[in-house]
Amino acid sequence: MLITYGAALDTALHRHHAIQLVWAKGDSSCQWSGGHASGNLIIDSQVEHKLQLDEGWILLVEPQCELGINLTKMIADKEVVPFNHLLGAYLAEKPQDSPNEVLAPLLKALNISVAKDPQSTPTLDKRIQTLLTRLDLCLQGACQKPANWRASEVASELFMSESRFRHLFSTQMGIAWRPYLRWRRLSCAITAMMSGHTATESAHLTGFADSAHLSRTFRAMFGISIQQAKALFASL
Structure with missing residues (x-):
């Protein structure tokens, strides 16, 4: 969240x-x-x-x-x-x-709560929960390059075929693995910028080709440019 x-x-x-x-x-x-x-x-x-x-x-x-x-x-x-x-x-x-x-x-x-671990959803397969926990390390400052998150490699670590992993992840999460990873990479870019990194540094840290690539992806996802986002974060 x-x-x-x-x-x-x-x-x-x-x-x-x-x-x-x-x-x-x-x-x-x-x-x-x-x-x-x-x-x-x-x-x-x-x-x-x-x-x-x-x-x-x-x-x-x-x-x-x-x-x-x-x-x-x-x-x-x-x-x-x-x-x-x-x-x-x-x-x-x-x-x-x-x-x-x-x-x-x-x-x-709204009669809702955020008291529990946000990833401890009982409806999720334990393998998917384990994967999300690993991804959360990214948001805590120990960001891992997206190259480490290829579907074939993740599937192998979870002892599944790549096709089985893709199907399970999409079914469980309601989104395919690749766009979900893109979403998480943008979250990491936000964290990097809030830590003082430039847009170019944040792009490289999170696996985007350059700041222009990051900004295009960011605008498509959030509707604002990376520069506007930096100004917003600076005002918080």
Whole structure:
């Protein structure tokens, strides 16, 4: 789960693997092929959309973690679901406490929790859980080059054929291995930039050819350029 507070920049239409939870303080607007909605929103995974937000919280949640599964149930096959009626007045000032404490009213209103290990989902095959745990090392600062994550190599380590691994991963996670890995590499690039690396350094650290390659992929996934993202992170 990636949590940010602030304004959503003017974004292009984009789609990503995560379910997006928007808790707005100011005005918000979401456009997608199915229509238009405003206020507090849950945006399903892989829904192409454009979001404008004056100020508030944005949570990007992996669909197969415990929180993601609960949000998927709330969405009930809809693409975008408003939940304005569930919350009272927003916080008056920019919150300074930990995100878990500040987001407690939101999660309580939605009757969901993030108390458990986000990868300890009982519906996942243990081999997939083991793989996700290894990938999480990337987000904790011990980033591993994407070359170490070829499907054939991962399958061999899990004692499966490559075709069996690809099928199992896609079935369990709702996304193919290659685009999922791309999603995780972008998460690593964000972490690298927040640690002070330049866009070029972050690109090389996470296996992109150069900063232009990283920026194109980033824009397609998040709707903003890598430079806009750096400015956003600097303001947090």
